[in-house]
Amino acid sequence: MKMYQVDAFTKELFKGNPAAVLVLDEWLDEQLMQNIAAENNLAETAFVKRIDTENYEIRWFTPKVEVDFCGHATLASAFVLFQFFTELKEFIFHVKNLGQFIIRQDTDGKITMNFPIRPVSTLENYPALLNEVIDRPIQDVYINEQAYILVLESEQDVIEAIPNLENIRKIQLDSLQNEALDTKICLDVTITSLSQKYDYVSRYFAPLIGIDEDPVTGSMHTGLAPFWAEKLAKRQLVGYQASERGGELYSEILENQRIEISGYAKLFMQAEIEV
Structure with a gap:
């Protein structure tokens, strides 16, 4: 069975966020997909x-669970389809509970993905433990359906912050049992600030689902980009996820609670897996 590995949200190998992609005629058994x-x-x-x-x-799928939305692996999958499976420059991904993602590729290779916005709201009564998930002071706390969003004072704070992964795991576990939340989901933690080179920077932590720090989290920018767009009074933004690998995301806020997030990708590997 053919499998591809692609670095997403980058033009360079060994940057961005790597994802594996398998293109199927029929779904595999769910446990087999999780095992892969x-x-x-x-x-x-x-x-x-x-x-x-x-x-x-x-x-x-992460190494531990199936997730409802992943931006960088959507970009990696689109890259594989455009490169090896279709001569079209536009197609549609159909996603359970999220509807349709319209995907297109520009002549320079940039791939644009049309996603639903995941709105961000202020969180005033937040868990005290959030103050202990990183070693930097927090200015403000927000939330959307995916994560707690911690705004830090500076870009340097975001880049240099050291996460306390055990406390983040506790926060994630507590979010599943928090009666004040509308839905019982595992909330991850992202940190963010304004940037000098870009419009904003961020980092993302999800240790409970097997991702201590995600290199680039496309799905999170469906909340972060509109959040910063409102504060900056802009519709087009460039964000940078300041992980060790790093990645650039280009966003445009659309009508009807939609956003386009664009990026580049680079093929690292093609392989045959024996399953």
């Missing part, structure tokens, strides 16, 4: 099922 993701031990393994030449379904 665990064996890969990447932040995400994406499985894409063909519907026809213009439509595909997509699912994403």
Whole structure:
């Protein structure tokens, strides 16, 4: 069975966020897909099922669980489809509970993905433990359906912050039992600030689902980019995820609670797996 590994949100190998991609005619057994993701031990393994030449379904697995949305593995999957499976420059991913993602590729290779916005709101009564998830002071706390969003004073604070992964795990576990939250989901932690070179920078931590620090988290920018867009009074932004590998994301806020997030990708590996 053919598998590809792609570095997403970068033009350079060994940067951005690596994801594995398998393109299927029919879904594999769910446990087998989870086992493949665990064996890969990447932040995400994406499985894409063909519907026809213009439509595909997509699912994403971390080494521990299936997740409902992953931006960088969507970009990696789109890159593989454009490179090896279709001559079209636009197609649609169909996603359970999230609807349709319209995907297109520009002539320079940049891939643009149309996603739903995940709105951010202020969180005044937040868990006290959030003050102890990094070694830097927090200015403000926000939340969306994916994560707690901690705004720091400076770009340097975001870059240099040391996470307390055990406390982040506790925060994630507590979010599953927090009666004040509308839904019982595992909330991750992201830190962010304004930037001099970019519009904003961020980092992302999700140790409970097997990702201590995610190199680049496309899904989180469906909340971060609109958040900073409102503060900066801009519709087009460039964000940088300041992990060790790093990655650049280009965003444009659209109407009807939609956002386009764009980026580049680089093929690292093609392989045959024996399953």
